[in-house]
Amino acid sequence: MNYEEIAAKILKNIGGKENINTAWHCATRLRFKLLDENKAKTETIENIPGVITVVKSAGQYQIVIGNSVGKVFDSLADQAGLENKENQAASTNEKKDSLVNRFIAFISGTFTPFLGAMAGAGILKGLLALLVALGWLKTTSGTYEIWYAAGDALFNFLPIFLAFTAAKRLRVNQFVAVALAAALVYPTLVTVATKSQTLHFLGVPVVPTTYTSSVIPILLAVWVLSYLQPILDRIFPDAIRNIFTPLFSLIIMVPLTLIVVGPIGSGISNLLANAVSGVYNFAPIIAGIIMGAFWQVFVIFGVHWTFVPVMMNNIAKMGYDPLLPILAAAVLSQAGAALGVFLKTKDEKQKTLAGSGVVTGIFGITEPIIYGITLKMKRPFVCAVIAGGLGGAIIGAFKAKASSFTLPSLLALPTYLGKGFIGVIIGISVAFVLAAILTYFFGFEKSSSQATVSDQNLSQTGELVTAPVTGTIIPLTSVHDQVFASEAMGKGIAIVPTDGTLKSPVAGTVSAVYPTGHAIGLISDSGIEVLLHIGIDTVKLNGKYFKTLVKKEQHVTVNQELIKFDLEKIKQAGYDPTIMLVITNSKQYQITATQETVAKNNWLLQLDTKHDH
Incomplete structure (x- = not known):
């Protein structure tokens, strides 16, 4: 795999380095805050070899790569000069995001840099x-x-690590933040707090609190520092700012944290720990079902990051966390679903992806499975959700606990030793095996190339895809768009329209509705995946001249109106109005195109399901 080439293509198609606000990566994804997401060519990026998919979540533009994400990011960072990048529009742009998106971005950006360690x-x-x-x-x-020192040092001095990464996210002096965190875990102060002795600062008592292994107090402290530092920068002139801003930051923040911010953070930590413990003890089986079944759904939407500080806080405050063992069932269920696909499918590319997914899933990395296999096929994802919920319920019933934080996987089993350990073994085994069995027997659409019997909905001559608009039929390979013309997204046909009404060429369900109104995705009742794209580069119109008439998940019939568009104004604006009809899962079919040159309530493509021999 040529990481430099992948990075170069990604950089080009996200709008270049000048469109990057901030960039970082987690275990499997490149994560961007782009200045203008409309400049990113998502369809092109998803077709880059080495890219699994693109996800837009929590205000982030995420490109799922898989296990080699670190190497791709390093190359991209070199090409874009990310280490030296200071975008003045960054903070302003981020403030436009919702509070929830900003919080999730902050948490993910704080924890991901050292999550592997x-x-x-x-x-x-x-x-x-x-x-x-x-x-x-x-x-x-x-x-x-x-x-033990090697394993425990990171957790004991966790505030220092969090201070460094949080300061980077909040754009404050990282070394001042680290010095602040180091003061909280300074041996003398730790000893005094352990002995419950009360210190006084200028006559004000300091609550004896130990901050080693803590999470929330230092995050709050760095957040407060992010407001103090700009004030100090404005007070001191350039000649002395580099010395006096750090000086007064420490003079103010260390006692302020020990007297006010730290105790508040500790109070929040205690409330969170008690709340999680209370809910779990009241209904451990229900907690197991919910977390085991829906954890991977949380991962898809990026909200799983909100649980990370909670779980780490549980370990710091209670010495254990009850959620992590349950999540192992959710992770292993995805690996089991991948195994089911591997055993069932006859598609070599899918079999290879599923086989590698089993291995990565067992070791805790599920995103290549989710975005590359189970979520795309839908049914295997549902099978994994069911199996994960049952496995989680078993683990919850045994009240298993994790003694330290690590990624849920088989490797994490030693951290689950103790009460309930046998429940973990049973739970993850059930999740893995059941997901594989359910996927093998129920995880495949009849119309897919993996089906063992032909789809009864198909006629002897195959399924017909009708004209979505009146106009002149031209080959897809002749359109003035490299992505469509290369058939990289799938085979299809193109029409130069003579009217402004786009109709459904199949009976099925709306799978995607683009906010700009220039494109729509459909899945026919038999499983044909259709993309209808109105015009070339018309996304730049930002919805002008387009009116969408249907909603996502809505069922539509053949010739039902989908989108109204002002054909003449689109042409006057200088855009090519050619409509592309693409079968995005065309590899599953033998496709025959019409020999006619005029599109008007006639069929354009005939699709016959391929059968492996």
């Missing part, structure tokens, strides 16, 4: 617990103490 450290702690339980290692040995 944190997961590795958590697994190391779990393995040490396993070795001690087996009698292979003693806690008094030097080997144990050194390895």
Whole structure:
């Protein structure tokens, strides 16, 4: 895989480096805050080899790559000069986002940079617990103490790591933030707090609180610092600002955090921990069903990041977290669904993707499975949700707990040792096996190329796709758009329209409605995936001259009106109005195009399902 080439194509099609507000990556995705998302050519990006899909969520433009995301990002960062980039419009642009989107972006940007290191450290702690339980290692040995220090250091000094990444997200001096966090976990202050001794700062008592392993207090402190630093920058002239702003930041923020911000953060932490514990203890099985079934749905929408500080806070405050073992069932169910696809499908490309997905899923990375397989096929995702819910219910019933934070996977099993561990083994086994079985028997549409019997809805001559508009028929390969003409998105046909009404060429369901009104996606009742695109580059009109008449998930009939568009004004604006009809899953069909040159209530394409031999 040529990471430089992938990065170059992505950079070009997101609108270039000048369109990047901020950029970072998590375990599988490139994450962007773009200045103008309309400049990003999503369809082109999704067809770049090495790109699984594009997701727009939580105010972010996310490109799912898979396990090689780090190498792609490094190359992209080099090409775009991201390390030295300071976009003045960044903060203004982010403030336009909703409060929820800004919060999710802040949390994900704070935790993702060291999530891998944190997961590795958590697994190391779990393995040490396993070795001690087996009698292979003693806690008094030097080997144990050194390895335990390696595994526990990140968690013990977690405020320092959070301060560094949070400061970067909030655009404040990272080293001042780190110094603030280091003061909170300074050995002398930790000892005083452990002994419940009360210090006084200028006569004001300091509540004895230990901040090692804490999450919320330092996040609040850095947030307050993000308001203080600009004030100090305005007060001090350029000649002394680099020294006096950090000086007074520390003079003000350290005591302010110890006296006010820290105790407030600790109070919030205690409330969260008690709330999670209370709900879980009241109905552990229901909690298991909800988290086991819907965790991957949370991942799709990006809201799973809101749970990360909660789970880490539980471990800091209670010494354990009840949610992480349940999430292992959700993760393993996706791996099981991928196994079901691998065993059933006859499509070599899909089999390869599913096979690698099983491996990555077992080790905790499910996004390649979700976006590359289960969500695209729909039914396997539902099968995984059902299996994950049942596995989660079993784990919840046994009241299993995680002793340290790590990515839910088989590797995390040592962190679940203790009460309820047998429930984890049973729960994740049920989730994995049941998802594979359900997917194998119920996860495939009859009309897909993997079906074992022909679709009864298809006639002997195949299914017909009718003309969506009147006009002149031309080959798709002749249109003045490289993406469509190359048939990279699928085979199809094009029409130069003579009227402004786009009608449905099939009976089916609306799968996608574009806000700009220039395109719409349909899935026929037999599974044909149709994309109708009005004009070339008409997305730039931002919805002007277009009126969408249907909604997503609405069922439509053949010739039902979908979109009204002002043909003459589109042409006057300088845009090519050619309409592209593309079968995006055309690899599943043998396609015959009409020999006629005029489109008017006639059929354009005949699709016959391919059968593997």
